[in-house]
Amino acid sequence: MTATSTEKRVNGHALAEPGFDAVALAKAEAIRAEAAAKADAARIKAEGEAEAERIKAAEEAERQRIANERARMRLEKEQADHQAHLAKKAAETAKAKAEEEKAEQAAAEQETEEAERAAEQKRSENLWKWGARGIYLVGLIIAAPVQFLAFWDRERPFLVAAPALLEGLALVLACGAAWAVAHRRDVLPYRIGIMTGALIAAAINLWHGITDPAIGLNAGLIGAIASLGGPIVLMAYEHGIAQKADGIPSFREKRAVERAKREQEAAREKARAEKQAAEAKAAADKAAAEARAEEEQRRKDADRQQHHPEVWALADAMRSARGSQYVTEQIWADAWYRKTGSKTVGLTIETEAESRAAQARMKAATEVPIIGDFALVTSQKGARSKKAPDAPDGRRNNGGTPPRRRPGDTAPYSPVARKQAALEQTTDRAPKDIP
Numbered sequence: 001m002t003a004t005s006t007e008k009r010v011n012g013h014a015l016a017e018p019g020f021d022a023v024a025l026a027k028a029e030a031i032r033a034e035a036a037a038k039a040d041a042a043r044i045k046a047e048g049e050a051e052a053e054r055i056k057a058a059e060e061a062e063r064q065r066i067a068n069e070r071a072r073m074r075l076e077k078e079q080a081d082h083q084a085h086l087a088k089k090a091a092e093t094a095k096a097k098a099e100e101e102k103a104e105q106a107a108a109e110q111e112t113e114e115a116e117r118a119a120e121q122k123r124s125e126n127l128w129k130w131g132a133r134g135i136y137l138v139g140l141i142i143a144a145p146v147q148f149l150a151f152w153d154r155e156r157p158f159l160v161a162a163p164a165l166l167e168g169l170a171l172v173l174a175c176g177a178a179w180a181v182a183h184r185r186d187v188l189p190y191r192i193g194i195m196t197g198a199l200i201a202a203a204i205n206l207w208h209g210i211t212d213p214a215i216g217l218n219a220g221l222i223g224a225i226a227s228l229g230g231p232i233v234l235m236a237y238e239h240g241i242a243q244k245a246d247g248i249p250s251f252r253e254k255r256a257v258e259r260a261k262r263e264q265e266a267a268r269e270k271a272r273a274e275k276q277a278a279e280a281k282a283a284a285d286k287a288a289a290e291a292r293a294e295e296e297q298r299r300k301d302a303d304r305q306q307h308h309p310e311v312w313a314l315a316d317a318m319r320s321a322r323g324s325q326y327v328t329e330q331i332w333a334d335a336w337y338r339k340t341g342s343k344t345v346g347l348t349i350e351t352e353a354e355s356r357a358a359q360a361r362m363k364a365a366t367e368v369p370i371i372g373d374f375a376l377v378t379s380q381k382g383a384r385s386k387k388a389p390d391a392p393d394g395r396r397n398n399g400g401t402p403p404r405r406r407p408g409d410t411a412p413y414s415p416v417a418r419k420q421a422a423l424e425q426t427t428d429r430a431p432k433d434i435p
Contacts, residue, residue, distance in 0.1 A: 132237040136174070139230030140167055143205055146223035149215050150208035166204065169197035170231045177235065181242040191238075194231045201227035297326050304332070311339045 147163030177190035202224035209220010304327070305312045315327045315335035324331060336345045342352065 128237055128240075132233045135233045136171070136230035139226035140171070142226035143167060143201060143223045143230075146205045146208065146215060146219055147201065150204060150212065163201075166197060166201040167227070170194050170201065170227075173197065174231060174234045174238070177238045178241075181238055187238065187242055191235055194235060198228050198231040301327060308336075311335050314339050 144163050144167055147166065148160065151159040151162040153159055173190050173193040177187050177194065179185075180187040180190055205223030205227055206220050209215050209217050209223065212220075304315070311332075312327075312335075315332050318331050318335055319327045322331065327335075333343075333345050337343050340348050342348065
C-alpha cells in the first residue's frame with residue numbers, strides 16, 4: 001500500500017491507524033533492528049573468526065613449511081659436515097698411512113744401507129786381514145831362504161833352526177798381539193817384541209847379503225825388507241782392530257768432530273752477535289721511545305699550563321705531594337675533577353650547560369607535532385571510495401532515510417589526533433599578526 005504525502009511516517013513506516021499503540025510499534029521496530037544488528041554482528045563475527053582461522057591455518061602452514069625447510073637445510077648441512085668430516089678423516093688416514101709407509105720405507109732403506117755398509121766393512125776387513133797375512137807369508141817365504149843360506153853350516157847343522165826362531169818369534173808375537181786385541185789387553189809389549197825380532201832378522205839378512213857373495217846384496221836387501229814388511233803390515237792391521245775394539249776415533253773421525261765443533265762455535269758466535277745486535281737495537285729503540293715520551297710530556301705540560309693554569313697549579317701540587325716526576329694522566333684527571341667537579345677531562349660547567357640546552361632544543365624540535373597536510377589527524381580520516389551512479393542504496397528497510405546514529409557507532413579518535421585537532425583550532429583562533 002502506497003502512503004500519501006500527507007501521511008505521517010516514523011523511521012520510514014506509516015503511522016498506525018487510530019487505536020494502535022505507536023510506542024509498542026516503535027519498541028517492536030527497535031527490537032527488530034537490534035535483532036538484525038545482532039545477527040549482522042554475529043555474522044560478521046563468524047566471518048571474522050573464519051577468516052582468522054583461515055589466516056591462522058595459512059600462517060601455521062607457512063610456519064610448518066619454514067620449519068620443514070629449515071630442518072631440510074639443517075639436515076643437508078649436517079650431511080655436508082659429515083661428508084667433510086669423513087673426507088677429512090680419510091685424508092688424515094691416508095696422510096698417516098703415507099707417512100707410516102714413508103717412515104717404513106726410510107727405515108728399510110736405512111737398514112739396507114746399514115746392511116750394505118756392514119757388508120762392505122766386513123768385506124774390506126776380510127780383504128785387509130787376509131792381505132796382511134798374505135804379505136806376512138810372502139815376506140816369510142822371501143826372508144826364510146836367505147836366512148837358511150846365512151845360517152847353513154855343515155859343522156853346526158843345528159843353526160838351521162835359527163831362521164825358524166827369528167821368523168817364528170815375530171809370527172808368534174803377532175798372534176799374541178791378535179789375542180791381546182781380542183781380549184782387550186795391552187798390545188804394546190807384543191808390538192815391541194814383533195819389531196825387535198823383525199829388526200834382528202832384517203839386520204841378519206842385510207849383513208849376510210853384504211858379506212856373503214853366495215847370497216848377494218840384492219837378496220840380502222830384499223830379505224831385510226821382507227823381514228820388516230810382513231810384521232809391519234800385520235801390526236798395522238792389528239792396530240786398526242784394537243782401535244775399533246777400544247772405540248778410539250780415527251783421524252778422519254777426529255777431523256769430522258773438530259769440524260763440527262768449529263761449526264757449532266761459529267753458530268754460537270753468530271747467535272751471540274745477533275743477540276747483541278738485537279739488544280743494542282732494542283736499547284736504541286727504548287731510548288728513542290723514552291725521548292719521544294719525554295718530548296710529548298713536555299708538550300702536554302706546556303699546553304696544559306698555558307690553557308688551564310688553575311687546574312695545572314692543583315695538578316702540580318698533587319704531583320709534588322705524590323712524589324711523581326711528571327703530571328700523569330691520573331693526576332691530571334683527579335685535579336680536573338677537584339677543580340671543575342667534572343669526572344670527564346675537558347668538560348666544564350659552561351660546556352655542560354650549553355650541551356644540555358642544545359639537547360633540550362633538539363628534543364623539542366624532534367618531538368613537536370606536525371601541522372599541515374600530513375598532520376596526525378589526517379591518519380584518522382581514511383580515503384573514501386566513490387560509489388558508482390547505479391550502485392544500490394546501502395540503507396535498507398527505512399525507505400532511504402539515513403539510519404539513526406547512536407553513541408558508540410563511530411570509533412573515537414586517538415588522543416594524539418584530539419591533541420592535534422585542539423592545537424589546530426588554537427592556531428586558527430590566534431591573531432594573524434603574531435608570527
